[in-house]
Every structure is written in structure tokens, then in C-alpha cells.
Amino acid sequence: MQLTRISILGVGLLGGSVGLAAKSLLTSCKVSGYSHRPSTLQTALDVGAIDDPHAHPADAVRNVDLVVLCTPVSVFEDMLRQIGPALSPGTIVTDVGSTKRSVVALAETLLPREVHFVGSHPMAGSEKRGVEFARPDLFQNSLCITTPTRRTDKHALAGVETFWQTLGMSLVRLSPGDHDRLLADVSHLPHALAAALITMQADQGLPLAGKGFLDSTRIAGGDGALWRDILLDNRDNIRASLGRLRHHLVILEKLLEDGHEQALAAWLDQAAARRRDLLNQKLREVNPD
């Protein structure tokens, strides 16, 4: 698939980085961009993330090969309704949302049959927001999850996966349901927990925070509205994740109460070993040999 024209709906940190990466890695690829804010469109132009700015989503997607939906999850439905009639048959649409069941269901309902939707979750980002922080290498060495269903066109899936690979990502395929369930544990719950950890601190205690506290709460520095959308969209899974976390906290509390020195050290050592293995695996992914 030769991509000569792509469209980015929502040119924030992620959308802007998709534009910068596509323009630097895909030869002679032109990028259309939509934002509801004129100042954002101007900045996206200024930093070179897009070539053609558009104030209306439908205008931004005419005659393109690939549309990348980069707005917050909460406006996906509105975007899909607006672009549906303007898309040419055969156009591929994907997204960068952090939850996948709802967007896949919406796209399969709202987009014309001749348009091919493939759900994507490129796991790259930053607690910063705005196109001024966009980087062409944001996706390098990170993971992208695609979430095909029985209705997904195989060629479109291959095209979207090649696109993310070109941007430097490795790929994993999951069903939308498995994606949302696993991400609740490994991403959404940790975010909620970091926010709760900050919220519960006494004013007197916070100045005593060390590097460990700062690291363990870094993800909670992100945009509230963005994370509200993710948490609400995936709330059934997050409730289940919270239940599992509580179960493990009860185990910990029992170990403390009973003063089980060996069992407590084993519980902590197992967690430490699991994290070390994970870190080594991630380092191998970035530097294979």
C-alpha cells in the first residue's frame, strides 16, 4: 500500500507526532489535519506536522488513503458521523484510542460498508499535551496493539500494521475485549491508583516525597479530561481490576498482621523479580542483541 495522502483528525501530541513521523518516514506523503481550534491548526502547520489545515473533519478526509482518528475517545462518535459521508470507497480508517471496544463498535456501525476500519492503540505518549510537544520519534520502539474483528478487511489490517511498523512500532493483535480487559490492569488502573495516591497525601507529608513517589505518580500528571474518557469508557473492566487489586492488598494486610516474615519477603521478592524480568524484556525489545 502506497500512502500518498493521510488525514489526521485531532492534531495534539499524538496526532502531531503521527504527522511528523509520516512526513519524515513516508516519501512524498501529504498530511491533512483537522482541529476545532484554529490556533492548534496553525501550530501544527508551523511545526511541520501537517500540510493542509482543515476546520471541518469532512473536508480533511476527502481523497485520502488513510484517516487516523486522534481526538479524545469521547468525540469519536461525532467524528465518525461527520466523516462517513465524505470518505471515498476503500479508504482505511484507524484510531489511536486507549480503549477499543466502543470505537470498534461505533466504526462498524457508523462508517459506510466500503470504508475499512481497523482499531489501533499505539502505546506511546507523554504526560505533556499539545502539538508543540509532538515528536517524529514518539512511536519508535514502542508497542502498537491492533484490534481486528471478524468484520475487519485483511488488506486494511495489513496496511495499518505496516503503517505503524514504518513509524517504528512493534505489533500485537488482540480482540477489542481482550485489549480493554488487559489494559485496565496494566494501564488504566495504575493511572487511577497514582491519582488516588496523590489525593490521599496530607499537606505535611507531600514535601517529604522522594524520587520513588515522583516516579510512581508520574502518570497521574496527565490530562484529566482524556483520562476521564478512558476510565468511563472502560469502567466495567476497571471495576474488576480494582477488585483484583483489593484482593492482593488483603493478602498483604494479612501477611503484615500475622508478621509472616518469610512469606512477606517472598511476596515482595516475587514482585521485584517479575518487574526485573519485565524491564529486561523491554530493554531487549529496544536493543535486540
Place this chain on the structure above:
Amino acid sequence: MQLTRISILGVGLLGGSVGLAAKSLLTSCKVSGYSHRPSTLQTALDVGAIDDPHAHPADAVRNVDLVVLCTPVSVFEDMLRQIGPALSPGTIVTDVGSTKRSVVALAETLLPREVHFVGSHPMAGSEKRGVEFARPDLFQNSLCITTPTRRTDKHALAGVETFWQTLGMSLVRLSPGDHDRLLADVSHLPHALAAALITMQADQGLPLAGKGFLDSTRIAGGDGALWRDILLDNRDNIRASLGRLRHHLVILEKLLEDGHEQALAAWLDQAAARRRDLLNQKLREVNPD
């Protein structure tokens, strides 16, 4: 107070770093070191963290101005019993333990009256362990909490505080009880939570972990036995911290259940703002201008 001879009991990452820092920042200061492992003593000598190695704590503390207790919290009692009879009147003893009520009570009970104990908690460290990772700048720009009581000698307190300042630390004074209560929230609970967060992950989900998950669980990579001691020693406060965390998780669950978009975004935004303020304050502490 001119320190010409200090003694370090337990030459691991922290003890070794105290030695390296003291030898580089205090002119003509000699450092005695104790470890129960001959190989550790040899490495401490090799990296220049100590001058005189000793296989017995009592031998290591004879004729020194300052003793710094750097062993795990669980062997503090044994150390204090062993060194008590060997200490000269006027010697100052401090420690680097992460909990303070127990060590202060033990020291005030077990050490001779003419010896002056001052509890310290230099908040510096690493998830690495061992004297081979010791660094002379480990304490630079970090916080040290001292925990004097009514029985603490004022000159000894000033001497210990000057010592940590010389190593590059800023100082906060708290009662041992306040220290343990506040640190349970801002340090011990986050550690336990990071361990629980790793433990609860499905094998299938862990490879999907991104940078956020790695950061938020970094502190759980530390030594299990060390953290077991801390968690057990401070378990009453940690139980209370867990209770407060649960309270905030119930608030979050209610916001999700009711679909309170504005209140949920406000909850997340408040946490993000509080973390930003904290980060800015920490950055100002490191770079005052």
C-alpha cells in the same frame, strides 16, 4: 564538630555512599567499616568507601566521633547491644533507617547515657543494592529527616544535622511518630502498592506494559528483605494508610459508577495539579536561583 573518625556499620549501597561522601567532603576523616561478609568489606575497601575493615561491630566503633548505623532495620537491636559497651562517652550515634520509632526507642534504652543518639532518615537510595553501586553524590540535593526527642542532646543533633548538610542534604525535623505516620503514606504504601500492582497482572497483560507502568512500579524492584523489615516495623501506620487509600478508591468507584463526568475530571485534574506543584517544588529545591 570536627569529625576525624567515623564508623559505618553495614557497608551496602547507603553505608558505602556515606563512606565515599565523608572521605571526599570531610578533610582528613578516616572511616571504619563493619560488615558480617568478608567479601563486602573487601569491596568497600577496594572502592575506597572505608579505610579500616572490621569483622565485629564493637571493634569498628572504638575511638570514633560518629557512628552511622546502616544495617537493615531488623538487626538494629543486635547492633546497638553489641556496640554499647565499646563506645566512648560523648560519641554520637545516628542511623539511616526508613522507620524511626523503633530505632529511637531501642537506642534510648540500649545505649549508655553518655552516648548521644540522633535518629536520621536520609531520603536517598536506589533500587540497586550493594557497595559496588555506592556513590559519593548519592545524598546531594535530597532530604534528610532527623527525629529528635526530648532526650536528644542538642549539640549531638546539631552535629548530625551538619554532617548530613555537608553531604549535600537539606533537613527536616519530625518526631519519630510523625515521621513513621507520614512516611507510611508517601513512601511505604507506594512501595507495597507497586508490588501489588505487579503481582496482580496476568502473564498475558505484562508484555503490554508501557513506560508508565514501568515508572509506576520502579520502586517495587528493590530488595524484598529490606522492605519486609520496613513494612513490618511500621505496620500499624501502613494499615491506616491502606484504609485511607481504600477510602479514595471507593470515591473513584462511585464517580465511575455514577458516570459523573465533571466530578471525575475534577478529581483527576486535582491530582495532576498537585503532582505538578510537587514536581516544581522539588525542582526548585535542586536549582534554587
